Amino acid sequence: MSDTQTPDTPKGPIGRFLAASPDSVGKTIFVAVAICLVASMIVSVAAVSLRPVQEANKLRDKQLNVLQVAGVYEPGMDVAAAFADFEPKVLELASGDFSDQFDAATFDDAAAVDDPELSIALENDPAAIGRQSKFRTIYLLKDESGALDKVILPIRGYGLWSTLYGFIAIEENGNDIFGLQFYQHGETPGLGAEVDNPKWKALWNGKKLFDESGELQISVAKAQGPAGPEHHIDALAGATLTSVGVDNLVNFWMGDQGYAPFLEKLKAGEL
Structure with missing residues (x-):
């Protein structure tokens, strides 16, 4: 055993990281990076899953504007049916x-x-x-x-x-x-x-x-x-x-x- 190490001293980088104070620079950076990664994953999943809905809304808005500029739109009408x-x-x-x-x-x-x-x-x-x-x-x-x-x-x-x-x-x-x-x-x-x-x-x-x-x-x-x-x-x-x-x-x-x-x-x- 080295002169600077006691039986209670954590071994390896992971052990030292876990034993570090919650306010340490290393743990602060780790938590910040982890939160960013999780948030980006959530945003990416939401963007992919909502894309069909967004495209459908975009198409409906385009159809609605065509109906309106042509003067045939009436509130409550079926936009897709009228656009046909x-x-x-x-x-x-x-x-x-x-x-x-x-x-x-x-x-x-x-x-x-x-x-x-x-x-x-x-x-x-x-x-x-x-x-x-x-x-x-x-x-x-x-x-x-x-x-x-x-x-x-x-x-x-x-x-x-x-x-x-x-x-x-x-x-x-x-x-x-x-x-x-x-x-x-x-x-x-x-x-x-x-x-x-x-x-x-x-x-x-x-x-x-x-x-x-x-x-x-x-x-x-x-x-x-x-x-x-x-x-x-x-x-x-x-x-x-x-x-x-x-x-x-x-x-x-x-x-x-x-x-x-x-x-x-x-x-x-x-x-």
């Missing part, structure tokens, strides 16, 4: 034609944006989205006779603090706006977040995208432009940069880099 009236189509933006390359029911628009084979990096990028998918899932709503009633087009772009994600509903003539709605953003409450205000959203109903010569004229601004009131939406009070962002993203998506080829064919009755 909308026909999803995968649209090739450059040609304005529907693509049969993908299944519209399973096409992942978000994943397509990150896929270099299915997207492009934008040089002219007024909506500040960085990359744009070559394909987008849009939704067709038909009336009881089977004739096209509205098309619901997804849109996104940067405001003041965040990317705004939403839908714009266009009448069957490819020019008249029925409604606009954002379902995700991080704009300032009471200012930029007023994009959610029903009174402001109602301003979009009946506005026209293009003038008689086919030029895109829709504008979100403080003052009405020379194109006239049918193309003007008042900017949000106290939220200039968010309003500019909405103006940029709507003009981007309704323009040649977005849905303009599709809208031209819609107006010409080619779809």
Whole structure:
């Protein structure tokens, strides 16, 4: 036995650790690490187990927003059943034609944006989205006779603090706006977040995208432009940069880099 060791002295690192004072540095660090590991395991298990519920809620929220922007939602209705009236189509933006390359029911628009084979990096990028998918899932709503009633087009772009994600509903003539709605953003409450205000959203109903010569004229601004009131939406009070962002993203998506080829064919009755 060594000179410094008595019969009661714990042997080995584990023994010395167990015999150490509860306030020792070693035990304090051990407890902290153990708590972190247990907490991270609980969070990971919860995240994995709740993922199906989160995905289902995300899908329902998307369907709800499509119903609302199309003006068919009623409180208490079965969202999934009502959404079944909308026909999803995968649209090739450059040609304005529907693509049969993908299944519209399973096409992942978000994943397509990150896929270099299915997207492009934008040089002219007024909506500040960085990359744009070559394909987008849009939704067709038909009336009881089977004739096209509205098309619901997804849109996104940067405001003041965040990317705004939403839908714009266009009448069957490819020019008249029925409604606009954002379902995700991080704009300032009471200012930029007023994009959610029903009174402001109602301003979009009946506005026209293009003038008689086919030029895109829709504008979100403080003052009405020379194109006239049918193309003007008042900017949000106290939220200039968010309003500019909405103006940029709507003009981007309704323009040649977005849905303009599709809208031209819609107006010409080619779809």
